[in-house]
Amino acid sequence: MNNDDWYHNDDEHDDLMGNIHQRTEELYRILSWELDEDGFFTCPAIVLEDVVVFPHMISPVFLSDEASTLAIEAAQEENRTVIALYFDDDAPEDSRERFLSIGMDIAVGRILTLLGGEHSALVQGRRRVEIAEIVQIEPYYIVKVRPVNDSYRITRHLTAMMRTSRNLFERCVSLNENLPEEAHLFSINISDPGWLADMIATSLPLTIETRKHLLRLIHPADRLKAVNQILAEELEVLELEDEIQAQVKTEVDRSHREYYLREQMKAIQMELGEDDLWSQEIRGLAEKIQALNLPEAVSAQATRELQRLQQLPPLAPEVGIIRTYLDWIVELPWTETTEDNLDVLHVSRVLEKNHYGLKMAKDRILEYIAVRSLKPKRLHQPILCFVGPPGTGKTSLGKSIASALGRNFVRLSLGGVRDEAEIRGHRRTYIGAMPGRIIQTMRRSGTLNPLFMLDEIDKLGTDFRGDPSSALLEVLDPEQNDAFSDHYLEVDYDLSNVIFITTANTLGTIPPALLDRLEVIEFSGYIEDEKIKIAKRFLIPRQLEETGIDEEGVQFSEQALMKIIREYTFEAGVRNLEREVGRVLRKIARLKTEKKRFPKKITASAIRRFLGPQQFFETEAEGDDEAGVATALAWTENGGEIMPVEVLILDGKGNLQITGQIGEVMQESAQAALSYLKSRAEYLNIDGEIFENIDVHLHVPEGAIPKDGPSAGITIATALISAFTGRPSNHMVAMTGEITLRGRVLPVGGIREKVLAAHRVGLKKVIIPEKNAKDLEDIPKPVLKDVEIIPVKHMDEVLPIALHEATPNLKTTRRKNSG
Template identity: 50%
Template sequence: AKMPKNIEEKALQELSRYQSTPSAMAESQIIKTYLDFLVALPWKKASKDSKDLQRVQEALDKNHYGLEKVKERIIEYLAVKIMTGRNPQTILCFAGPPGVGKTSLAISIAEALGRKFVKQSLGGVKDESEIRGHRRTYVGAMPGRILKGMKDAGTINPVFLLDEIDKMASDYRGDPASAMLEVLDPEQNTKFSDHYLEEPYDLSQVLFITTANYLENVPAPLRDRMEIVELSSYTEFEKLQIAKSHLLQKQLDAHGLDRNKFSIDDDTIYYIIRHYTREAGVRELNRIIGSLIRKAIKEILIEKIDRIDINLSNIESYIGKPRFTHNLVDDKEQIGVVNGLAYTAFGGDTLSIEVTFYKGKGQLVLTGKLGDVMKESAMTALSFLKSHASEYNINPKIFEENDFHVHVPEGAVPKDGPSAGVTLATAILSAATNQYVRKDVGMTGEITLRGYVLPIGGLKEKAIAAHRSGLKTILIPKENTRDIEDIPEEVRKELRIIPVETVKEVFNEAIISSI
């Protein structure tokens, strides 16, 4: 197995023990399993890297639509590797919502480089031994996931995907995230210590790639060792192109159906995207296309017909009534109802915030499964309006003699974060002064007690959600102006994007006295 000298000595020592141990003893089987593992581990065998960056670019373009910035960063990363002959000091972490292509990007990189690909999912891993293995003194001891993956790869330089790195947990059995520090640190992973192996193992030639949905759940020391490459949610136009270029042919091949026996037009795919899916990626869309093709095959075989054409007139007979209506804009302006913009694990979404008041003692009632940060945002918005009541023509007694009720619909869905501050302030002002809010305006931004609007995250996703929901104008914090260029052009040209510095500017744009 071309082992290093120290490992070879260890193996010979264990072999000597094995030969002197009666085969009937349990110890004999333990030693044999260990020796088998030593021999199966790659020590020097490496696959030869392709140095053709053009081939890498073509592989990425073939399997992934769009994602230009992400692809560019991957090419830069690999260019440095080719130039220096060793892995760059940073580990790439693909972060983004489910279904946007994080895992398939890693597979494409392995394919383009001509390396073996190995994947270990870290979701739900609680025990440090899952990473480092168990000492051989334990019954049923096994190596950790890292060395198990290396054994499966059979080479010392695979592309090793550590999936769902944000889903690791810790308990009394240790913290697996701390064990990952050694794996992902280029300064330390030349001598990775696995309890089962009992000898250092060199991981320095492995190209580690990690994926995560929520970066907030990744411990800071671990995050510090990785370079974050963000994959954001796809626009409807991008999903349409992905369905036409990749998903449709993939599902036809998987189901053995010829392309000339099945067709679906662009308008119908777009209708499916809008009314049957609500996701950041394309997993559900892929499943629906697969379902359509299965139904088409059944019809072709049972009814002995040559071809199935899916269009807007017959789509419902195949996949049922629409599940979602994305056009959430109200038919008319309302009092105390404002369109907020939210960023979730599934991409962007619009959030309708409702405020009303009734006789009471000046309390603030919050419903809709709101998190602590969002509750505090509502308190900040109310305090700001109380302290600036005269400026906005609010009768101060309205806050003393009434209870204000803030509700965010879809009560079973948890909501949190500070970016609804301006939305809450606008809704409370609208209710307190009996003024209408423009129905086609959406907004996002954190609010301070002095009325300033602070920057937020996920602007691209929020803008896509606003566009999808039929909003015409969005109000964003001035400091987020730099992020406008990340918004896809087809969304930008149909949205009026207004950067604001204070809530006064928000009120001027959103509130109308009468309709």
């Protein structure tokens, strides 16, 4: 920059200061309004919202509305002041008196137009005024005002307050860089206490509400008192800020000192031929990466990140992110594997030793081992899904399979997972980013081929953070999981050597695309005989050991176990059975520690003493043959149950009433059964006109329990036909099957559990759809010997089995309506 430029800039500065001085001089030439004989004057007014002007103070203001501009122009035509009005925040908006009772008489200079079309002017405060009346609103405000009387007498107390104000203000100026030193010098030369308070208030960064409060304080002593309180609070904050800044400066100086010392130490170590700790750490990471024999793409990525790390200073923010990433690369298993035990007989013995039953799951694992032993050219690891009620041994079977194969076992619970990043990980751009749970669990396994159990896959959730079940599609697809992509790693990871086993309680909530990738193995509920054997082989020995009385020779009789199963548990698995056995043994342990007698043989009669009153009451079979009643078979997550269906015929108008908390599907089955009955009325010797004069009430007991599904269709039809014909039903017969309008019987699910339920309550015959005959292979042979299974195709085959011929005493169940 040459000298001419300096002179040019100085000229511009002189012009600017001259312009400001000229505009200020104009303000002093504006006259104040003269008072009338009552001490009032009337003049235009403007509304100020963003600035509060105090007497003697000069400030720029922005004029946002046309009314303010018109008011100022009207006043300037007479070279007079205007009144500044301020909104009262506590007054209603539609109130005529929504302004503060105190305003400010101000002189307004020339109006300047800014680039955005807004207007600005320089104003000078003259005196506080009391608003007496708003004379005019449109096109601009005209008000009638009276100067406030702020007369006072200088006292020692007022002098002391002024001195306190100057001292506090001086300290604030010294600590606040935004307050100019000239402000303090100006305050020293002010002898008027009101002016001093207004000048300090103008200098401080106060809110509009605080400035309005000071504006309304008429007496100088009141203003000084309020200003002193504000100064004290501001000074306290400024001193705290100064203390914090001093601490920060100390920390920065210490960091600089440490940096210089480290650099000096590094230079000394280089002269001595030694490495510093940072260099040793970098070299250690490089050696680990070199020794891992990583895949080519992974090795290239790790090398790039290591080079970035070498170029950064040790205290750089990115160092921790890169170092954590390299730690994950180094600690993940890329090539480490365990050798599978391919001895089929050995695996079979381990599975039989640890688990009772579960034939399908055991056979599938043995088939996998047999195929592996033949060394096929291409091998897909199985993706199994164990589906069954809680407590049936799904997770424990996975542990046994891992133990039998010699693989590491890792487990990941998916219950309640709603974030896709839980599976795929977070991008490294996020603070606190981590790999997904799949990669975290693989790191914990330590090998490339563990047995990986994904528990509760049916309980995955979905929300705004993504769909975790969709992210699992790649994990559980044998065709693509050899290159699983985690957002954090940014390199492919091979999951093709992992045996994935998923568990679920139901298939209904698993998305179809995910279910298609799974090989489903159903875990049915255990029958009572199986539960007794499991208790003797596994549950009782384990609980004896956990309670510390395994050396006392305590035993449970079969009758005692049966009582616990029937009266104290209600489940398809054995989890609650083990819990109740543990309760009994803990009470015995207490008796032993109290030196009291305790039984070595737990009998059925002792169970009530240890476990208290009976907790569950099983639905009992009907005791007599009655008309209008039939027994259905239902499936629940806790196993099968019998479900009586009752029908009553009343005088009415042809309505069908269904009660017992029945779902929509079951209601449709009842409608279909009634329609079938009407279509076969002539064949069944029922007068067709009767349907218009009666109401049918169908009820399924235990109304507090929701019930749904089509499998009670033939039972409802049988109960309806029994009620209309008066033919009593055979109380030793139970049935299940869906009915069509033509009377065809369609297949249903849960046959094994339903037949076991019928056997448990002592029923002798079970009617099932013919297409469900294939499901009888899963039913234990002792049950098939005790219960006669009758497959049927049509309702015509059901009626001769389920209903007796009509008797003179039971011709109809039609009742007169008492209402």
